[in-house]
Amino acid sequence: MGKVVAEQNVVRPLSTVADGDTVRLVQVRAGRGLNSRLASMGFVSGAAIRVVSNNHPGPFVVVIKDVKVVLGRGVAQKILIR
Amino acid sequence: MTQPIVVAMVGNPNSGKSSLFNMITGSHQHVGNYPGVTVEKKEGYCTHDGCDIRLIDLPGTYSLTAYSAEELITRRFILEERPDVVVDVVDASNIERNLYLGTQLIEMNVPLVFAFNMSDLAKRRGLEFDLDQLSCLLEARIVPTVGSKGEGGDALLEGIVRTAREGRKPRIHGLRYGAEIEEELARVEAAVLERERGLADRYGSRWVALKLLEQDDETLAKIQSPEVRDAASKSVGRLRSIFRDEPEIVLADRRYGFISGACQETIRSSVERRHDASDLVDAIVTNKVFGLPIFLVLMYAVFWLTFTLGEFPMIGLEWLFGWLGAAVSGLWPEGSDSWLRSLLVDGVIAGVGGVIVFLPNILLLFLAIAMLEDTGYMARAAFVMDRIMHKIGLHGKSFIPMLIGFGCSVPAIMAARILENRRNQLTTIMVIPLMSCGARLTIYSLIIPAFFAPAWRGPVMWLVYLIGILLAVTCAKLLRLTVFQGETLPFVMELPPYRMPTPKSVLIHMWQRGWMFLRKAGTVILGISVVLWVLASFPKPSPERLAGLDGAQARQAALEQSVMGRVGRFVEPAIRPLGFDWRIGTALIGAVAAKEVFVSQLSIVYATGSDEDTDALRKKLRANYTPLAGFCIMLFSLISTPCAATVAMTRQETGSWRWAAFQFVGLTVLAYVITLAVFQVGRMWM
Numbered sequence: 001m002g003k004v005v006a007e008q009n010v011v012r013p014l015s016t017v018a019d020g021d022t023v024r025l026v027q028v029r030a031g032r033g034l035n036s037r038l039a040s041m042g043f044v045s046g047a048a049i050r051v052v053s054n055n056h057p058g059p060f061v062v063v064i065k066d067v068k069v070v071l072g073r074g075v076a077q078k079i080l081i082r
Numbered sequence: 083m084t085q086p087i088v089v090a091m092v093g094n095p096n097s098g099k100s101s102l103f104n105m106i107t108g109s110h111q112h113v114g115n116y117p118g119v120t121v122e123k124k125e126g127y128c129t130h131d132g133c134d135i136r137l138i139d140l141p142g143t144y145s146l147t148a149y150s151a152e153e154l155i156t157r158r159f160i161l162e163e164r165p166d167v168v169v170d171v172v173d174a175s176n177i178e179r180n181l182y183l184g185t186q187l188i189e190m191n192v193p194l195v196f197a198f199n200m201s202d203l204a205k206r207r208g209l210e211f212d213l214d215q216l217s218c219l220l221e222a223r224i225v226p227t228v229g230s231k232g233e234g235g236d237a238l239l240e241g242i243v244r245t246a247r248e249g250r251k252p253r254i255h256g257l258r259y260g261a262e263i264e265e266e267l268a269r270v271e272a273a274v275l276e277r278e279r280g281l282a283d284r285y286g287s288r289w290v291a292l293k294l295l296e297q298d299d300e301t302l303a304k305i306q307s308p309e310v311r312d313a314a315s316k317s318v319g320r321l322r323s324i325f326r327d328e329p330e331i332v333l334a335d336r337r338y339g340f341i342s343g344a345c346q347e348t349i350r351s352s353v354e355r356r357h358d359a360s361d362l363v364d365a366i367v368t369n370k371v372f373g374l375p376i377f378l379v380l381m382y383a384v385f386w387l388t389f390t391l392g393e394f395p396m397i398g399l400e401w402l403f404g405w406l407g408a409a410v411s412g413l414w415p416e417g418s419d420s421w422l423r424s425l426l427v428d429g430v431i432a433g434v435g436g437v438i439v440f441l442p443n444i445l446l447l448f449l450a451i452a453m454l455e456d457t458g459y460m461a462r463a464a465f466v467m468d469r470i471m472h473k474i475g476l477h478g479k480s481f482i483p484m485l486i487g488f489g490c491s492v493p494a495i496m497a498a499r500i501l502e503n504r505r506n507q508l509t510t511i512m513v514i515p516l517m518s519c520g521a522r523l524t525i526y527s528l529i530i531p532a533f534f535a536p537a538w539r540g541p542v543m544w545l546v547y548l549i550g551i552l553l554a555v556t557c558a559k560l561l562r563l564t565v566f567q568g569e570t571l572p573f574v575m576e577l578p579p580y581r582m583p584t585p586k587s588v589l590i591h592m593w594q595r596g597w598m599f600l601r602k603a604g605t606v607i608l609g610i611s612v613v614l615w616v617l618a619s620f621p622k623p624s625p626e627r628l629a630g631l632d633g634a635q636a637r638q639a640a641l642e643q644s645v646m647g648r649v650g651r652f653v654e655p656a657i658r659p660l661g662f663d664w665r666i667g668t669a670l671i672g673a674v675a676a677k678e679v680f681v682s683q684l685s686i687v688y689a690t691g692s693d694e695d696t697d698a699l700r701k702k703l704r705a706n707y708t709p710l711a712g713f714c715i716m717l718f719s720l721i722s723t724p725c726a727a728t729v730a731m732t733r734q735e736t737g738s739w740r741w742a743a744f745q746f747v748g749l750t751v752l753a754y755v756i757t758l759a760v761f762q763v764g765r766m767w768m
Contacts, residue, residue, distance in 0.1 A: 027327065033149045034572050039334035040145030041574065042179045047338070052361060053368075061364065061577065065179040068360065070465050072573030 014049065015060065015076035022050045023081040030078040038079070041069065049081060086127075086134035087246045088163070092156055092187070093171030094180050095142035096458075096578040098199045101587045102171055102229035103139040106239065111594070122499070130239035133246075138165070144179075146186045147330075148300045151504060157300075160192060161285060166246040168192045169238070174204035174211070174226065177349060178341055184220065185257055185337040191286055193250055194222040195241045197234070201226035209351050216348040221253050230584045256288075259336040262324055266317035267291050270310070277307035295321065296330040360580055364462065373466040380459070381485055384450040388443050389489045389520065395442035403435030424619060425612070433611020436676050438600070440727075444493045445596045447486060451497060452591040456583030460500070461575055468573060474555050475562030477501055480510045484554065487517030488547075491728040495735050496595060505566040509558050511732055512745050515724040516554035518547050521677035525719045528681050532700035533709040542713070550720050553752070598734075610726040614675045617645045618683075638689040646671050647687075660718065660754070661711035661761045670718065676725050710764045714757045722753030 107126025650668030
């Protein structure tokens with residue numbers, strides 16, 4: 001696992017996390033469909049997420065459960081992490 | 083003879099399921115579509131230990147909820163067709179995420195075999211499995227396989243046959259979800275057992291109760307008893323207040339909990355997995371600056387491969403059909419006017435041959451697409467194009483079929499299969515004919531030199547193509563706002579690891595598309611060709627009328643007399659405001675068979691003789707029409723009436739004649755309106 005950021009207990013959207021940081025998922029705040037789709041891909045509470053690339057307006061790429069996933073920026077805003 | 087063992091293969095996208103399926107069944111495969119949807123249905127056969135086995139390759143999914151067509155198809159097949167064995171193909175180098183689907187199969191209590199695929203890769207990554215213990219925890223056989231190298235097939239078949247012989251048996255442990263959920267689950271299960279006996283017997287009471295806690299729409303719709311609904315909604319309410327989240331999500335948490343528990347005990351990892359190499363490649367191919375040019379270069383390569391390289395076998399096929407036509411024609415004495423000869427030569431051979439010549443294009447195109455998909459680049463390409471395509475309400479991948487449309491609409495519509503979302507796929511298919519295809523180029527190259535000075539030829543051609551693109555973009559946007567309304571799906575996509583494609587899977591993929599296309603050419607397209615031949619050949623003029631006419635004049639008289647010629651005359655008042663006369667009308671109707679037929683039909687109505695002598699035809703055109711009318715002919719050919727093969731392919735890929743008719747009528751009306759406006763406004767200026 002990469003380094004874990006200092007601000008351990010601040011809940012914030014995944015879209016604010018910098019490249020290379022690893023964070024833990026708290027909750028997904030989306031509609032039922034997206035919620036369930038994300039859950040099936042491993043986005044469940046406590047899951048470790050490593051942000052590979054967070055370039056505005058470029059790709060938002062994360063690694064979760066050993067799988068590389070691209071997220072739309074809107075989706076990344078709905079994922080709350082710590 | 084005993085019944086074959088029915089085996090359903092399921093697995094995550096990118097788990098190597100297809101290559102495993104290809105490995106086991108080889109060429110004994112049958113590809114079709116599920117009724118009404120474009121999700122592919124692949125079936126294969128094999129034998130093992132004296133048992134016949136029928137394998138069904140179900141669509142790749144991450145879970146078995148009811149949110150996408152793929153998930154629903156997979157789930158319904160397992161529930162309703164009750165296969166004897168379900169094989170869950172798992173990417174062994176990425177167990178956790180892949181086993182999530184497995185937990186849902188365990189919940190359904192189906193006879194289950196896990197294929198731990200790509201186990202060589204897992205070993206290289208330093209993963210060590212205690213398969214015996216994991217097999218105990220999952221209560222199912224586990225067979226390590228390497229689909230791309232053909233390893234583990236026999237062991238897998240052995241596991242399938244044994245599991246099938248044992249049949250369904252109750253699970254000892256199953257999955258437990260923790261005290262609070264188990265309590266509610268027991269309540270709902272009791273209600274189901276009491277009031278919904280039929281469902282309980284069919285699907286298992288615990289599974290039905292679980293789905294009710296997840297508020298699964300499909301299961302809820304099956305519940306008749308208000309008591310059960312009531313019990314379920316009360317339980318859901320209680321769980322919501324305990325967990326402050328949807329029970330559905332809590333259940334997903336618990337499933338992952340079960341998996342990580344099982345993995346902790348049975349998997350040892352000596353090396354931490356890193357993505358360095360793939361991160362580096364991704365940084366280049368999805369780069370803000372380089373991503374788009376790299377994509378465009380690769381697309382150009384695909385286009386070049388399909389249409390430039392494809393031209394050589396195409397010429398061969400054209401020659402073959404020409405020879406076949408001449409050979410069949412030679413069976414009759416010289417100058418015979420037998421209708422059977424004309425049907426075979428001008429109807430069947432020319433019609434079907436005209437479509438089959440595209441086979442090399444189709445094969446090469448799908449070779450290229452299979453390579454892009456199997457290497458893992460396609461997911462990156464979709465991502466690169468997504469920002470642009472998103473603006474017109476389409477998915478990044480829509481770009482590929484639209485580009486192919488410049489070559490030919492038929493393979494382009496087939497290529498729209500790479501789109502997962504149905505609305506995106508339908509929208510893309512609807513606008514593909516607006517991308518000006520190669521066959522329409524023959525019309526432009528007749529018309530443009532006839533009316534425009536050399537300096538203007540390039541710009542006019544460019545303008546025609548540009549109008550097509552702009553209309554496609556506008557129509558796509560309009561369709562997404564109206565007929566195919568609905569939110570654009572949030573963008574979540576796996577970037578699979580880069581892999582070397584295996585020749586076998588690429589070739590099988592290519593052959594399957596080719597075969598699908600050939601079957602279409604042999605059925606629907608054959609039928610339409612014959613109908614159009616009848617329209618252009620009957621009723622025949624009387625022998626007196628033909629007396630004293632030469633070949634070209636006789637053909638002119640015959641076409642004028644035929645149904646097609648009459649329809650051309652009949653619609654003349656309607657197309658007059660577009661600047662067309664009955665001759666153009668007749669040629670346009672003929673162009674329904676194939677766009678390039680327009681040129682040969684026009685040369686018949688003007689009796690200018692052989693097709694090669696286009697200059698004579700151009701002179702006639704110049705004498706009869708203004709440049710504005712000439713431009714309008716191109717405009718109308720560009721937009722209107724997709725050719726018969728396109729209609730047939732749209733019917734196949736959308737699963738209904740309704741969409742094919744919608745496309746046909748919609749584009750024709752659009753063509754009429756636009757051409758009318760251009761001609762009428764243009765006339766005021768000229």
